[in-house]
Amino acid sequence: NAGVMQNPRHLVRRRGQEARLRCSPMKGHSHVYWYRQLPEEGLKFMVYLQKENIIDESGMPKERFSAEFPKEGPSILRIQQVVRGDSAAYFCASSRGQNNEQFFGPGTRLTVL
Amino acid sequence: AQSVTQPDIHITVSEGASLELRCNYSYGATPYLFWYVQSPGQGLQLLLKYFSGDTLVQGIKGFEAEFKRSQSSFNLRKPSVHWSDAAEYFCAVGSQMEYGNKLVFGAGTILRVKS
Numbered sequence: 716n717a718g719v720m721q722n723p724r725h726l727v728r729r730r731g732q733e734a735r736l737r738c739s740p741m742k743g744h745s746h747v748y749w750y751r752q753l754p755e756e757g758l759k760f761m762v763y764l765q766k767e768n769i770i771d772e773s774g775m776p777k778e779r780f781s782a783e784f785p786k787e788g789p790s791i792l793r794i795q796q797v798v799r800g801d802s803a804a805y806f807c808a809s810s811r812g813q814n815n816e817q818f819f820g821p822g823t824r825l826t827v828l
Numbered sequence: 829a830q831s832v833t834q835p836d837i838h839i840t841v842s843e844g845a846s847l848e849l850r851c852n853y854s855y856g857a858t859p860y861l862f863w864y865v866q867s868p869g870q871g872l873q874l875l876l877k878y879f880s881g882d883t884l885v886q887g888i889k890g891f892e893a894e895f896k897r898s899q900s901s902f903n904l905r906k907p908s909v910h911w912s913d914a915a916e917y918f919c920a921v922g923s924q925m926e927y928g929n930k931l932v933f934g935a936g937t938i939l940r941v942k943s
Contacts (some may be wrong), residue, residue, distance in 0.1 A: 757832075759934045763930055771930060808931075819871045822871050824869075
């Protein structure tokens with residue numbers, strides 16, 4: 716049973732470009748969480764999604780960031796018009812239910828030049 | 829609001845020595861508590877978790893943690909550290925009352941092991 720998959724593992728963008736980060740949850744998991752880890756900090760919750768629904772986006776910046784988890788395919792975290800401050804590691808986690816253990820992917824390390 | 833404090837940013841221990849990493853949380857109800865380990869450039873691996881029941885929790889790789897409600901603590905321990913334990917350790921708290929289980933993480937403790 717494959718774990719949580721994220722791609723790309725590393726992503727380099729120039730200021731103003733768009734970044735798309737993908738997360739495929741573990742088989743049988745319908746809950747996805749995105750976290751951001753800034754350099755030398757802990758992970759910060761961004762958004763919690765179930766299939767086709769955003770349940771909690773209280774940690775998402777109000778502008779430029781969006782997330783989706785369509786009926787088919789991976790969850791996508793989209794960052795428009797990236798700035799240097801967006802450089803971070805973005806982790807996705809999935810769980811079977813809303814209060815079950817979260818399994819983390821290897822992360823996508825975004826560098827904005 | 830939930831919060832997690834890991835007072836020690838860095839800890840260095842000798843191989844074979846015992847280890848205790850501190851974690852204090854702030855949460856109004858009974859929390860879910862977790863310890864994760866992160867190796868450089870890698871994702872997070874769950875070491876152990878506390879949901880309810882026995883307050884002494886056993887995890888993988890010989891780690892254990894004790895939930896102390898009166899002290900709002902969930903310290904991680906290992907009796908004998910191995911060089912491969914060098915990594916960053918994160919304590920996290922999740923809510924039982926709200927829908928979903930978003931985790932609030934501490935800032936992490938970097939463990940160095942000297943031979």
